[in-house]
Amino acid sequence: MKAANKQLAEWDAELNQLHERNGDLGLKVQMLEQELKEARRDRQANKNSAQTVAEFPEPADLLNQLKTRRKKSRVELADIDAILGLLAAENDSNLV
Incomplete structure (x- = not known):
């Protein structure tokens, strides 16, 4: 029983680490999407002003x-x- 509890605790810690990592990656994706939107907006503005x-x-x-x-x-x-x-x-x- 102690071994099972120890294994569950390890898995729980590993799961928490994965959740933290997933949250960080989600935030990074949001930041990159925002940068992409800004780059597209700037590109369109440059394209319009160049004409x-x-x-x-x-x-x-x-x-x-x-x-x-x-x-x-x-x-x-x-x-x-x-x-x-x-x-x-x-x-x-x-x-x-």
Whole structure:
């Protein structure tokens, strides 16, 4: 009978340890779930704020700035317009 009581006491102590461990793991799971929710919220906020459209100056203004800095430049207004079109298309494809 003493041996059975001793065995029951050991099992009871082991069961208590398992309950404590299980409780700690449950708390850790809750904390990790909260961190995941916050990370998802931050990610969505970053994603939403990153979807801004770049604004480019007018082609004629850019051409004038270029001609001021590089007097002998052979770039024409159509070239500047084409470059801005490429940049806008690149910007649009990065938003998707």
